[in-house]
Structure formats: structure tokens, C-alpha cells
Amino acid sequence: MRQIRIGDITIDAVIEREGPWRRPQDFFPAYNEAVFRRHLPDMEPEFFDTASGKMFITYQTFVVRTPRHTILVDTCTGEDKGHPPPFDFPGKERWRNELFALGVSFEQIDYVFCTHLHIDHTGWNTTLRDGRWVPTFPNAKYIFHKREYAVWEAEYAKGAEPPGKVFRDNCLPIVEAGQALLVNDDYALDDTVTLTPTPGHSPCHCCVNIFSKGQHAVVAAI
Secondary structure (H helix, E strand, O other), X not given: OOOEEEOOEEEEEEEEEOOEXXXXXXXXXXXXXXXXXXXXXXXXXXXXXXXXXXXXXXXXXXXXXXXOOEEEXXXXXXXXXXXXXXXXXXXXXXXXXHHHHOOOOHHHOOEEEOOOOOOOOOHHHEEEEOOEEEEOOOOOEEEEEHHHHHHHHHHHHHOOOOHHHHHHHHHHHHHHOOOEEEEOOOOEOOOOEEEEEOOOOOOOOEEEEEEEOOEEEEEOOO
16 A cells, blocks of 8 residues: 555554455355355455456555654554454564554554454554563554443453453553553543444444544554
């Protein structure tokens, strides 16, 4: 992805995984081959690779740099999580290398916005150190939607898997470290970064709005 500029703000994508790697019938519970084939000619070529029969899916973090803050939106699947395939895969260093190539260190991150708390959007929130999960970005505040957090906290309390593991490894350590901000639908960091509630994909999924000099971008991650 080329860098996008919104007024005084830059947005870059840091890629963890991309390319054709998942079949639609493995992704969509109600997949219908006839319906899929009927719509295939109208799809843009970057959505589906006919040779492999797999969808293009990208795991990525958006690095948002404003005049005041360096922000990450979502953090992919992370390292050392021990998830079952397809969420664990080799080559995780790509994500870290691309972040550093932007001239951004873990210590320079001011905020981490999690649009929702699924397995592939919270992974780099934490790092395994001396046998325990700790915040990857030591100086950052992590923005979690209050009700989204409560839903997965309840799943964790019930012992549900994999949601409980994701909550335990990727979210709970952030709260325990005092680095979490549990926010409502109308949260605004300042006049450049706000939330829009878009529930459905998860209980309280949010999009992140970016404003600068009369321009507007929306980070809509699923």
C-alpha cells in the first residue's frame, strides 16, 4: 500500500500476511458454490485467485501519524500465540520489519486502537517475556470499546475457546498493566481521531475516523 496523506496526517499499512491463502468455503459458513460462481465474473481480480481457488486476505496494521501522536489501528495475530491454523503461520517478522522500516519503534507508539477484539486484530498487543504476556508498546494507551471488552471478558469467564485465550493473552495483560482505556461509542482522541460504532462483525465493532484540513478517511477493519 502506498502512503495515504489526509491533510497533515499520514497513514501507512504494515503487513503481516497477504495473498491468496483461504478458500471461500472454509471462510463462509453458508457458502454456496453456485451463487459464488454466478458473481465471480463481477469481482475485482484482487479479491480471488482463480488458479488456486483462494481468496486474497490481508492481515495489516494501519500506522497513523498525526502532528501530535503515533497511532496503530489493529495489531494482526502476533507472535508466539500458539493459535491453530490458519491464524498461526511462519514469517511473522515481516510485520515487525515493516513497522521499523517506517522509522517507528515500539516505544514511539502513543495509542493502539482496536476496532474489535478478534484473534487477528489484537495479536501484537502483547509480547511474551519471561513466560508472561506484557504490552508490546510500553508507552501506549490501548483503546478498547467498553462493551466489546465486556463481551469477551464474559466469554473468558465461561472458559470459552478460542475467545477466552485471545482475551487472556491479548487484552487482559493490557488492563492489568494500567494501559487500557475502555471507551464508549462517542470517543474522540482529539479533533483528528474519533470512533464510529459499526456493530455486526463483532458485538461493538468500531471504525476509526481520521480528519485533517477538511479531509476524512475511515479505517474499516474486519
